Structures are given as C-alpha cells and as structure tokens.
Amino acid sequence: MRRRVMAALAALVLAVAAWLQPVRASAQTNDQVDSLKQDYTVSADGTVHVNETWVYRFGDNSGRHGITRTLLTREPNGKNSDEDVVYTIDNLKVSSPDASAKFTTQEAATSGDPRERYLTITIGDRNRTITSDTATYQLSYDITGALRSPDDKPEFAWDMLNDLTPDVHNISVTINVPGGAQAAKCVSGPVGSQDSCTSTSVDNGVASFTQALKPRGEIMTAAVQITPGLVSNATPHLVPKAKSPVEQGLQTAGVSAGVTTLAGALYLIVLGRKRRDERFAGLPPGTVPTSGQAEAAPVAAASRQDVIPVRFSPPEVPVALGGLLIDGAIGARETSATLVDLAVRGALQLSSDPSSTKSNPKLTARLVDPSKATEPFERTMLVDVFGPGEVSRPSGAEVNLSKPGVLTKASDELSYRVSRIALGEGLMKHVGPVGGTAAGASPASIAKLAWIGVVLAVLLLPTSVGIASLFASPLVAVGIGIVLPLLGILVVRHLITRRGQRTAVGRALTDQVDGFYKYLNTAEADQIRFEEGEDIFSRYLPWAIAFGIADRWAKVCQQLVDMGRLPATAPTWYYGDPYAFSYGFFAGSALNSMQTGVMPQPPAASSGSGFDSGSSFFSGGGGFAGGGGGGGGVGSW
Template sequence: MSPNPPFVDAASRRQTSHRSRRQRRARGVSYPGIGATIIGGAVVAALFLPATTASARDAADQAQIQSYQATVRVEKNGSLHVAETVVYDFSVTSASAVKREIVTRESYDAESDRVYTLDNVVVDAVQTDVDATITTDGGRAAIDVEFSEPQTDTVTLTFNYDVAGAVAETADGLEVRWPVVQGFQQPIATARVEWNATDVIWLSCLAGPAGSSRPCTMSQLVDVSTPTMEQKGLASGEQMVGILGLNADSGVAPSTDLQSRWSIARSFTANGAPVYVALAVLLFGLLFPTWLWLSRGRDTAGREPREVRPMTAMGDRMLFSPPSAVRPGQMGTIVDERADVVDVSSTIVDLAVRNYIFVEELSRTQHGRHDWMLRRRNDAGDELLPYEREVFDAIFSGRAEVRVSELEGVLRNRISDVRALMYDDMVGQGWFKERPDAVRSRWTTAGWVLLGAGAVLTVVLALASSFGLVGLSVVIAGAALAAVGQVTPARTAKGSRVLAELKEFRAFLESPAVEAMPTGQREELISRFFPYALVFGLGERWADELAATDTDDTPGEPIYWYGAPENWHLSDAAPTMMRLTTALSGAIATRRLLGD
C-alpha cells in the first residue's frame, strides 16, 4: 500500500502558504530601533550560524520518514487493530534494515504498570522483500526489519498488529489510550492517524517525547468522516498518543491489564490481608514450639532430693559416696543433656582412679612434648557400665598399653559408639524417657527444615505477590522450633531428683572440705573426687588440694593410680594432672569427634 499523495501535497502547500504570509507581514511592518535590532541579529547569526548549519546538514544526511499514516480500529473485545503505512526516504543514506519499538509495559502509577499484549504482527514492504524479527524485553517489543538488499530510495513499509490493554473503564464511560506513533528511530515529517470507533464523545492527541503533554498539530472529531489526528514534525523516538472517550453503551469491553510493580515494600506489605495471614501463621508457628516445650520440654517434678553426703564414715574410715552412685560421665550427660568431650575424658580418669588403668608420665627433654602411657591394670568386668566398657575397650583394643598421643587414632572409629551408649544409659537409668540426642535432633532438624522452607517460600511470595511477610513468619516459626528443640529433652521425676542432688554435690566440690578427710586417706579421696570436679570445671581446684598435702621438699611416692618420673614431687600434681586431662580432651576432640 502506498502513501496518500494528496495528504503529502496538501501539507506541503499549507507549509508554503504559511511561510509566504509570514514573509509578507515582515516586509510590511516597521518598528522603532530596527537598526539596532538588525545589528544584534547579525551578531547572533554570526555566532550561531555555523552550529545551525551543521545541525541542518546532519539532519539532511540521515534517513527520515516522509509520511506516516495509520488507521486504528477499536474492537468490541477491547483490543485495537492498527494498520500503518510508513514511507521511508533512504535517498541520502542507504539502509539494509530498520528498527522500531512498540511499548508492552509502561508505568501507570506509583505501584502498578499498564501491560499491553501485542499479537498478530505482520510487516511487509511495497518495493522489496523484507524479513521481520520480533523480540520482547524490558517492556518493549522490538521489530527488526531487514531488506533483501540495501535501499537507496523511498520504501513503503506496512505494519499491522493487534494490541490488547488500551481500553480502560472510567466514571464517564470508556477511555482508549494508545501511542499509535512510537518507537521509530527516524524523524517523521508528517503523521496522520484515523480512528474507527463507535460512540466517540471526545478526542485528544499528545505529541513529543514519552510523557509529553504537548497537543498535536490537529485533532478533529467533528466535520470529518472519522476522528482524525495530525502532527507536523516528530523527532526520532517521539510519540503521538491518541486518547478517545467512548460512551459507556458503546459495546466495547474494557481491556486494561494493570499489574503491580515489584518492590520490597509491596512484597512485604504490612497492611490488609497479607499482614493478617502473616500474623495468623506466626501465631500458630509460635504456639506449637510453646506447646512442645510446655508438654515435653520441661522436667517432671520429682520428690525432694535426699541429703547429699559425698563422704560417709564407716568405723575409722571415710567412704566416698557420690549422690545416687552416679559416675562422672553420667553426671555430665544428665546435667547438660549432652555427651561432651569432658564426659569421656573424665571417665578415663575415673577408670584410672578405680584401678582399671594405670597412668605413667613419660620422661621428656626440656623442650619435649608431654606424654603419658596408659596401661591396662584390671580387665573390664560387669561392674563397669556399658559405655565405660566401650571406652576401656576402645583405649586398649586388645593391647596392654597405649600412649595418650595415640588415642586420636584409637578412639576415632569408636567414639560415636561411646556417645550412643552414654545416651542409652540415660534412658536405662530411668533419668530420661527418650535419648536426649534423638529428641533434640528430631525437633531441631524439623525446625531447620521449616526455616529453609520458609526462606524459599519468602522468596517465591515476595517475587509473585505481596505476601512476603507470610514466608518470614514461617522462617521465624522454624527458628523458634529449632531453638526449642535444643531444650526439648526432658528429665523424668527420677532424673529431676538426681539433678537436684548433683546441684548440692557441685556446691560441695566448689568448697573442698579437705580438712574433714582423714590424713591417711586424703590422696585416695581427693583422687576419687577429681574426675567429678573435672566435669564441673573444678579440676584444678582439687588438683591444688592434692598438691597442698605435700609438706616437704623431698621427692615423694607417686599417686597410687599415677606413675611419675624420678624426683617427682606431690606438689607437682596440679600442673601434671591438668596437663593430662587437657591431653585426653584434645585427643578425643580431634576432628570434632563429639561435635553435634
């Protein structure tokens, strides 16, 4: 389809006629001071003529659109059918392709975008074959048109397409708004748009850059066969926007598609339905961990604890009697509900104190490493608890002796079994209904899974809706469940009673009553209390009490469970025994063997 020649000729005649009238008025009018005006005008012309001439030359050197004509038909379903005829002039600069863009998404207000659906795009040319490619990105559809060969003259292109989303419902009826002329990279000399619509009650036309409020050269609703708009001179990239008002009874359906624009504030809306749903989810998410702690996480109240007497007299001897005959490893596990490194290292020391292991400090050079030899003294009998036998067997593994420095390799494969037996012992003693580690792991894992799901849900909801707070509520609920899971293991009534007794026992260990011990038994009794003191972090205090029993400067006999090099003094007990326990803990803790 070729452009309408009468339209172009008429425009040219109007431009010529207007220029002639302006010239006649200028010649027939004189003003006071005209000489100064002419001189000033000459100076200005001298300054700006080169730049103006260069701009005119650049404009003349580029391709342009001689004329643009379009017919826009408003369909009953609210879509628009646009048929365009565009005459390009490549007589100055040849071209192998042209490009234009059509908006598919634009800002509507502070929170929403107006979305248009482009369909049935057809591009053709009168003088040559073309190949058109359409790509959509960033709210615009780019139409790239390639010619079969470079063009050096005028080329008439036709663009036909359907667009939905341009008809909006208003209080007075319907409003059709569409930037018909848009996205051309060349300046347009003249543009004319005719509308084919029923019950048009008003017409408006805006021209210029996007968002411009400048009226078009002409927009006419009466005395014409169809609503018509014209614009003289559009720069590259400028638009010509047509706005029609239709009667509410026109039969045209609204097609506006308003979509909320994504933003952090919108994704995490703190009002209306999003906040109510988020609060409901958060309330339930916090109620469950609270119920879990109240029903399963609190210890069962036990009977009044028995009087704690760590030492009892029997004749002229003082007997060691820990509360409820608890062992050091048991004591640490029931207090903090975890089988820790110190619980295992104190068990090894306790086995030595009870004559199952003999510890011999090895000689060393001045700057050598401290090391000890652990020797089997007695076989592990039935009097040992299962976890104690496992520790004993893991240390020796069929051998008679082993260095402390070698325990890392010896215990590595069996220390997890020791922990499991310690937890089983908690249930076997009736102090817990379930293994503390299993209960803690169950609910902590559930909490972390819920937290992870909440994080994923937060991202999905934030990207797709305004309910991002709902996902955050799930995250908080998961964190709360994971936190409660750490304190969920609950002691039975028996376990609570033993725990109360151990609190009194700790008070005794914090203030050693060494003076109440018979002088001849102090080494033995302090040795028995020592592994228990290690569990509570009081080992050094009891080691000092043992060293304080050395009242002379002569070398003494080593402790009954601890062999020392020559010239060893009992006053050396404090640093020696603490180095031993540190070495044991270090060997056991290697590679986080007991880490949760």
C-alpha cells in the first residue's frame, strides 16, 4: 500500500512536466515530384502572393490519400538571436483537376523547439485513395513578413524547398517585384552549398530560376533584390523568442497546480502503457515481416522477458541510427562512430599524433573522397567538419578533431537529422526527451524515480520559499517556490523518456543492434570468425565505438594480432606513422579526441548557417542553400 501511495503522489507531481510536442511529417522515401512551378509576386505593401503547381508521383496502388504541404511560420532570427521571425500565411486556396482538394490546416512547433513552427496543410480525403500514379495540386496563398532589408536594400530571399521533400524534378520558379529584380541568385544543394541552380535569368524585370533536380536531403534557395523605396513593410516581423515549455511551466505552475494534480494521476499510467516499445506479436525478436506483411502483422507491447538473440554481424542500418535506436539519443559516441565509419569507407582518413595521450589527445582528419558519404546526413557532417568549400572541391583539407568545439555543430546536426530519419521512416514514434519509456522500465521503477524527485522537492521547498519571501509580489514567491521542485521533476521525466519509443519495425532493428552488441561485448578472440585478409578491426570499430566498448574491441583485435590472425599493420584509412599505430592506443586516442571536439568551445563571436534578417543573400555571409527565410516541404499521407 505504501508503494502505491508513493507512486500516486509521484504521478500527481509528474503532470507538471507533461507536454505534448508534435513532430513534423516527412515524405515517403519512394515518392517523387515530377514537376513543380512556383510564382512569387511581391506587392507594394510587402505581401508576397504565391501560386504553386505540384505534379506529385505516388506510384501504382500507393494507398495514399493526398499530400501534406508544410510552410515555415516561425524561425529564429539568426542562431544566437533573442528574437524570432514570424511569417503570416493568409488566403490559402487549394484545387486539383484529378484528386480531392479537401484540406485542413494545423500550425504547431517542431519537436522540442518552440522557436520553429510550421503550418501543415493536409490535402486529400481520408475516405478516398489516389488510384493514379500522379496527381496535380494547385495552391495559392499570401505571405507577410517575408522581406528583409540588409543595408537598407530590400530583398526577398526564400528557401523554396527544404531537405525533407522527396526528389523534385523540373522546378520552375519566377519572382516578380515592384520595379523589376535588381539582382537575382539561386543555389541548390546540401545546407551551406553555394552551387548554382540549373539556370537563373531576368527578363523584363521578372527573375526566373530552374532546377532540373533537387534531391531529398538538399535545399533550394532563391533571392532577388528590390529597388529601395518601392516596397513598404520590407522588414521581417520580429517578436521575442518563444519560451521553452519549462519556462512556460514555471510561469503557470502556481495557477495550474489544481488542474495538473487531477491530470497527473493519469499521466504515469498513460506513460507506462502507451509509450512502451511495440513488437511484432508471434515473431522472434529481431525479425521484420516482409514488406507486404508488415502493415498487417499484429503488434504487441515489448516485454522485459523478451530474449534477444546474439547477432554475429552488424545490422544493415547506419551506425548513427543504430546508436539512436539503442538509447534514443545521439552524442559524442555516435559522432565519433560516424566519422570512423566514413574513414573506413574511404571518405576521409584519420591520423593520431604519436605524442598523444588519453589526457591530451591529438587526432587529425583529412578529406579524401566526399562521394563515399552516401547518406544526406553524412554529407552534411562532412560540410560541418571541413566546410562547404572544401567538400565541393576535394583538396585533402585537414582538420584538428582535438580542438574543442570543432565537432559541436556536426554532432548537433547529426542528432537532429538522424532523429528525423527515425521518425520519418517509421522506426520511432518519439525520440529523446519526447519519447516513451524503455521496454525494460517497469511502472515500479518509474514510481521509485518519481518519488525520489518528490522527496528532493519537499526537502528543498522551505529554502526556496524563504528566498521567495524576500520579494514583495506573492506571485514571485509562489513561482520561485516551484522552481526547485520542478527541476527535480524534470530530471525524473528525462530519465523516463530519454530512450524514446520504437515502432514494431524499430524494435526489431533495435533487437538486431542489441544482438550485435552482445556478440562484441562477450566474444573472445578465439571465438571471432572472419575471412582471411578481412580487416575485421575496421569493420566492427564504428559499432564498438557506438556501443561504448571500443577499448574492449581493440584488446580483442590485439589478441588476434598476437595469435597471428590479424596483421600488425595500420589500416588503409590511417595516414599517420604506420609503425606507431596500435589498436588499443588508437581506439582510446580517437575517442578522447573526438569527445573533446564535440565539447563546445569557449564563447566567442561566431557565424552560423540559416536565416538571419540582418544578412544579405547577395553579400557577406549569405548566398548559400538554406540561407533564405521561410520555406517548407511536401510529403504524402
């Protein structure tokens, strides 16, 4: 009975930290757009009138109902700004000559980031499916707040298509502005790319752009300059940056305590039952039904009693995705594993300074062949590490991976993009802090963690109230009195939700990853089986890094060298002193170096990619893919 009371009390308080955050939908991987025509007309009052025609290819018997068009309505005004840019979408109209034009709209923040909001337009009829291979959709809408005026020179710079769209062919864009376009520019490629679009021209003041193909994972951005004085409201709509759910909770905790107390009793039950991993019922762990049977296969909740079989080879997923599936998060280990995997596959080479120590690691990366990076997030990582200019023209550029902060952006981008892949491909329902509990986290263990948070809050509350009493406002006293208990609750919620929630397919792949971890973590040197001449050290090293057992794997490989089963030579992707190479030293040095590189560097003046209302697309730091404002994508449902 005592445990039940403790669990109930914990549930009441946990409700304060219960926020629901929507996730952006992404395109099905086998979709494509046959053609896209976009016409942008800027009026004298600064409003942008948009007309779009999409020819969307669903494929034969797709079973889809229509498309979803997303439009960015809020984003940060520069990476470190305290302001957000707001775009208002009005007068939306949809038509289609060969499909349902019914539509609904919903505006919501992306997962975990209230500063980035999208308007999602869902087009189609839930009771009808698309029977033809393609369907045409025509949209029109108005945008206000889309212009900017760096150095008092108005311009319209817009991300026409973001990296979540499928492959888009035959893109045609026109931009018509008062007085005619004074300059025009269009770029398309991975974020940060400065590769020009297929064509850019200005005829009778109208700027026209074409792009033969914008692949999934890349961005298309176009811009025109406008004669000063011809357009009013040529500045962005800036508002104070959106506050996080934690900040909002602190402001409303006092008045919402009664409501959250009632709702909190249900929170822990819902969390424990509905956010457990799914699993295909009746199939052994790690088994994925065939593509034609997966949708109809029965699904049940995963259990702690499920026995995961040992797997003797790596699963067929990127190592970063495998790391995400394990614990719902991506950090220094997954970043290190991805870089080593790129080295093993020939995209780059690594070298460890002989003077390195674990406390003072020195690791250098040299760019070799960026085309070996086959995934969009891998290409983005190379851009973040070496810079867009070096990746577009391979020159053997070198980067010191031991420098603090050199991998911070790459690690953040890797986490963001791989998380979107897991969500978009239907492998996870939630990732990171918005995910569910692990399959092995029982309600009892959750209640214990929650009760620890409650006890800490009760112990700390008198101190916080004493501090609050120094303020004249009762509301301030109540607010400060809630801060410390809420911190404890947030920690508990993080422990519960950090592993995320996997779909049945995602759980099966996770089982495969777990099975391979069992093998690498338990197999001795005399149990390792591989073909003669195979570089087994390099093949499994990225996974050992992701699993946190790189030192163990290095020791096993050193034993294989001592047994004469592995050559005592450096792998081909290592370009340092071959005579100074050793499996154990490199594994330790590499990990410590890249962990140092992931740590943020001391605060300093910096510049980053993305929209900044004070930067021009035609000079300074502008002029790259993703450097415009707004934007959006398209997918199907």
